[in-house]
Amino acid sequence: MKRRRVLPWLVLAGMLLGIPGLSRAAGLEVQVVEASNTAMGEDERLGPLLPQLRAFYRYTSFRLLERRVLSRDGGTVPMPGGRRVVVSRVDGRLRVKIQGKDRVLLEGTYRVAPGEPLLVGGPRHREGVLIVTITAVP
Numbered sequence: 001m002k003r004r005r006v007l008p009w010l011v012l013a014g015m016l017l018g019i020p021g022l023s024r025a026a027g028l029e030v031q032v033v034e035a036s037n038t039a040m041g042e043d044e045r046l047g048p049l050l051p052q053l054r055a056f057y058r059y060t061s062f063r064l065l066e067r068r069v070l071s072r073d074g075g076t077v078p079m080p081g082g083r084r085v086v087v088s089r090v091d092g093r094l095r096v097k098i099q100g101k102d103r104v105l106l107e108g109t110y111r112v113a114p115g116e117p118l119l120v121g122g123p124r125h126r127e128g129v130l131i132v133t134i135t136a137v138p
Contacts, residue, residue, distance in 0.1 A: 028087055028094070029135045030077045032066040035059040036128025049117060049133055056119055059128055069137065077132075080125055085132050094134060098122050112136050 033046065033053065040061040042050055053062050068077045073090050074088035079098070083105065086097045090109060097108040099121070112118045116135040122130040 002031060027072055027137050028070040028074060029133075029137050030066075030068050030087060031064060031081050031133045032071060032077060032085070033131040033133060034061075034063045034065050034080075034128060035126055035131050036061045036126065038068065038127055043067075052117065052119065053131065057121070057131065061128070062131075065130075079122070079132075081123075082124065083130075085122075087134060094118065096120055096132070096134065098132065116137070 023038060031044075031049070033049075035053065035057050037059055038061050040063055042061065043063045044061055045064045045067075046053065050062065053059075066077055068075070070077070070087060074086070074090065074094070077087070079084045079085055082101045086098050086099060088095045093109050093111050096107070096109045096118075099103055100123070106120070108120070110118050110120075112134065117133045119134040120134070122128070122131040122132055124130075
């Protein structure tokens with residue numbers, strides 16, 4: 001009986017702590033979102049992310065520009081203006097790099113729990129900014 005109670009905690013701890021053997025089962029969904037205070041409104045394709053975007057960013061319009069599912073090891077997703085976001089796994093964490101045409105605009109390493117999106121505010125774009133969301137998916 002006790003064995004059944006321990007297993008879920010081990011799985012949860014592995015996800016939160018980034019233990020490589022447990023976290024490798026997930027792919028990565030990367031979305032590039034344009035946020036602005038224009039009359040463009042909200043893109044319903046963003047679904048459950050909309051409340052989080054509204055809570056973290058003071059913009060009234062959110063539009064999905066790109067959505068890709070990457071392998072569990074990461075990859076590259078194009079962004080407007082010749083930029084790109086590069087995502088890779090390092091020791092159970094995600095390394096995120098937003099690259100411009102000639103320089104790195106942002107670089108960081110983050111811990112992500114499966115199913116919980118990481119929101120990364122990116123560079124200016126048109127009348128607003130680009131936001132990158134990354135979610136570990138099964």
